[in-house]
Amino acid sequence: MKKKNVIITICILIYILFIGYKYQVRHGNVVEDSDESLTVVTSFYPMYMHTKEIMKNTPHTLVNMASQTVGCLHDYQLTVQDAKKLYDADVLVTNGLGSENFIEKAYKQNQDLKIIEASHEIEQQLFAGEDVHTSEEDLHEEEAHSHHHHNHDHGTVNDHIWLSIEGSIMQIEEIAKGLMAIDPAYAKVYQENATAYMNALRELEQTVKEDFKGEGENLKVVSVHDAFTYMLEDLGIDVVETIPEGSYENASAKQIEHLVEHMQEENVQVIVTEAKNQDLAILKMLQNEMPCQIYVIDAFVNGQESGIQSSIEEFEYVVRMKKNIEILKEAFNE
DSSP states (O other), X not given: OHHHHHHHHHHHHHHHHHHHHHHHHHHSSOOOSTTSOOEXXXXXXXXXXXXXXXXXXXXXXEEEOSOTTOSOGGGOOOOHHHHHXXXXXXXXXXXXXXXXXXXXXXXXXXXXXXXXXXXXXXXXXXXXXXXXXXXOSOGGGSOOSOSOOOOOOOOOOOOOGGGSHHHHHHHHHHHHHHXXXXXXXXXXXXXXXXXXXXXXXXXXXXXXXXXXXXXXXXXXXXXXXXXXXXXXXXXXXXXXXXXXXXGTTTOOHHHHHHHHHXXXXXXXXXXXXXXXXXXXXXXXXXHHHSOOEEEEOOOOOSTTTTOOOOOTTSOHHHHHHHHHHHHHHHHHHO
16 A cells, blocks of 8 residues: 555656656747757848758748848848748747848747847847857857847948958857747757857958958958948958948949049959849949949848859858959959
C-alpha cells in the first residue's frame, strides 16, 4: 500500500511540474523544443538574407514579407498578403532606423509578436556619437532587444546599414541574440550559425580593405541616393556628392552646373547607382557635360536581382558583396 501511495505522489508531482512548464511555455518567451515551430517573418530582403543563415538547421519557417521586386522600401505599399504574414508570425525581424514605418500599424495587430530590431545597437551608437563597431562579446552574454518595438524620434538617419560589412556583422549578432532569447532550445545552433557567418564577413572585410588600401585621395565618387554611403566609406571611398531623389528627372540647370563644377574640382569621374536608376535623365546630362562613367552596384534589396548564384557552402551576402567590390575596383582601375 505504501509503495502504491509513493507512486501516486510521484505521479502527481510530475504532473504539477509538467503543467507548470507548459504554463511557462504558453505565457513566457520560451519556445518548446522541436515540437513547437516558429514562423519568423523578415521585413524585406536584406533581413531575410541575414536571418536565413542564422536559422539554418532549425525546423522553423522563415518568410520574407515585402516583395522581392521592391525598389525603395520607403515607397513600399503594404498588401493584404503582407498583413496576413504579420498576423500569423511569431517573430518579426526588422532593419530599424526608420526603414519599416510602413508596417508599424499592421504588426501591432498581433499582440504576441516578438520584434527583433537588427539595428538596435547600431542606433544607440549612431545617436551617441560613437563609431559603429562590432562587439567581441559572446552571443550569450547580452539579452536581446527583441520583445518590444520602440519608436525613436532622432530625426533622419541613413538606414542602409546592411550595405556596410561591419554594420551587417552587428545586425547578424543582434538577430542571433534575439532568436536565442526567444527560442533557447536552438540557441547553440543560432550561435554557431551566426559565428560562422560573422567570421566570413570579417574575412571579407579584411580582404576588401587591403584591396583599396593606399589609393588615398583618388577614391572619390558621386552616388545616386544615399544607399551606398556606408559601404563606400568603409572602403575609404569619399562620397563627394549624393544626388537626391527629387533631382532624378527634373534637375534644374543650376543643380547640373553645381554638380559638374564640384566633380571637376574634385576630379571625380565615377558615379555609382542602383540598377533601377542607371538611366536617369540627370546622369545622361552629367555624361554630356564631362567625362564620367556610371557603375551599377547591388543594394541587396531584391533576391539575387543580379543573377549571381551562391552555392550551399557560400553566404549570399559575401558573394554579392564581392561582386560589388569587383565593380568598384574596375571603376578605379580604368
